[in-house]
Amino acid sequence: MSSMKMVLALCAALAAAAPAGVHAQACSEAGWQGRQVDPVAQGGRLYDKWWTVCGLDEPADTHPSYPAAGKQKGAVTWRCKECHGWDYLGKDGAYRKGSHYTGIAGLERRAGTDPAGIVSILKDPTHRYGERLPDEALLRLAWFVSGGMIDSRGRIDPATKQVLGDPVGGRWLYGHNCIACHGADGQAMNFGSASEPEYLGTVASENPWEALHKLRNGHPGAVMDRERMREARIRMHHHMIAGQPMPPMRMVLSVDQQFDLLRFLQTLPAE
Ligand code: HEC
Ligand code: HEC
Incomplete structure (x- = not known):
């Protein structure tokens, strides 16, 4: 096989492996921000705004599981942080009230648990990320949830937002x-x-x-x-x-x- 044919065959194989609607090459090295290959930090950036990390279009719709009573709409409702918070505590954390309130639980129960189980959650009918993101991205998200979150309770005063530190x-x-x-x-x-x-x-x-x-x-x-x-x-x-x-x-x-x-x-x- 010529090298050109091999490249084409490889592209076809990658395209076949990707779920419908997901660009196989989307989460490429460039998307993963060059040399910074710490996969847990990559998961953290996906948690923040996955479409930017993966070079995908911003979602045009509102997430189907975003509560009707919530005050946000459109792309932001597809960010993990919008439902689970920057503190990963959901309705028990900083989003317990105000314009980001959803009433959705935090993720602390999943810290330290099997990443494969978390990937299944991300593909479930509540989340539907399997339709949007390749498996490598879902796995990084799962590594982040399992091993990358931080518990800031006791270090950040929720009332004053003052940080305990030097x-x-x-x-x-x-x-x-x-x-x-x-x-x-x-x-x-x-x-x-x-x-x-x-x-x-x-x-x-x-x-x-x-x-x-x-x-x-x-x-x-x-x-x-x-x-x-x-x-x-x-x-x-x-x-x-x-x-x-x-x-x-x-x-x-x-x-x-x-x-x-x-x-x-x-x-x-x-x-
Ligand atoms: C190589 C350059 C670079 C270094 C070094 C760097 N940053 Fe940044 N940082 C950026 C860029 C670029 C942005 C995004 C700016 C924007 O969105 O307009 C950013 C954004 C941020 C934000 C997010 C602000 C927001 O609300 O969007 C925080 C927080 C931050 N940096 C903290 C830090 C801290 C703390 C350090 C040191 C540990 C650091 N940065 C080191 C380039 C850098
Ligand atoms: C539109 C809202 C929404 C978004 C966005 C969202 N989730 Fe969820 N998530 C939920 C709901 C609802 C549950 C079920 C918990 C509940 O009912 O309060 C849940 C549960 C979970 C759980 C299980 C928690 C447990 O204790 O069992 C994990 C893990 C999780 N989400 C991870 C993520 C990650 C990672 C992202 C981003 C890729 C994400 N979620 C984005 C709504 C959302």
Whole structure:
């Protein structure tokens, strides 16, 4: 067989293996954010926004299991976090009230359980992710649920959102791991808009669970592209960070260090 024919045969085999409607190559190396191959962190980014990770179109419909009384609609209702929360506690966590309330349970019962069982749940009629995502992505999601979630109870006060941690240690960690892209004051990048700016300090204070999830697992689809570098006015380190994704810290920092860092982020200016 010529090499061209072999490539074609391989493509056909991959296409045949994929469930209907799923692009076999969708969750490619590029989608998995290059060299960052920690599969649990990949699962965390899928939990955050799977279509961005996999290079798929944003869902146009509302998830069939999203409660009619819920206040969200459309693509966001397909994010795991929308029903189960950034804290993985569902109706018992930060989404126990407010515009993200669904009344759906958290996932803590599944921590440490068999990933195969979790994959079955993701393919069940409640979830229907088998129709949208290839098995490799479902397995990464399952690894994340089984081994990647963090219990922040006792570390983040649910009433005040204050993080228990050492901001001085956190400042040092920030200088070594984050400052090159986010700037000394965390304002090198604005995640909001000009009229409603949202900086690192804003997210950490308003939604510490989201900031923690992202600092542990990375941010789906985010690389330091030219536009972001220009916005951040980055010159000094540009050769090191150009085109680089936001690095997941779950394996780099201890859990205590992660909370120290999160505590420091809360001292950064929110506006
Ligand atoms: C539209 C809402 C919705 C979305 C989005 C959603 N789930 Fe669920 N999930 C549910 C419901 C409903 C249950 C059943 C629990 C309940 O009835 O409260 C459930 C249960 C689970 C369970 C079993 C929990 C247990 O204790 O047995 C797991 C694991 C799970 N979901 C993982 C995920 C993952 C991973 C994602 C993202 C890929 C996801 N879910 C997205 C609604 C959702
Ligand atoms: C290589 C560059 C880079 C490094 C290093 C980096 N980040 Fe990021 N980070 C990004 C990019 C790009 C985004 C996405 C910005 C956007 O969505 O506009 C982002 C987004 C975030 C967000 C999500 C904000 C939101 O609400 O969407 C948090 C939280 C965050 N970073 C924390 C950190 C922390 C903490 C560190 C250090 C451990 C860090 N980052 C290191 C590039 C980086």
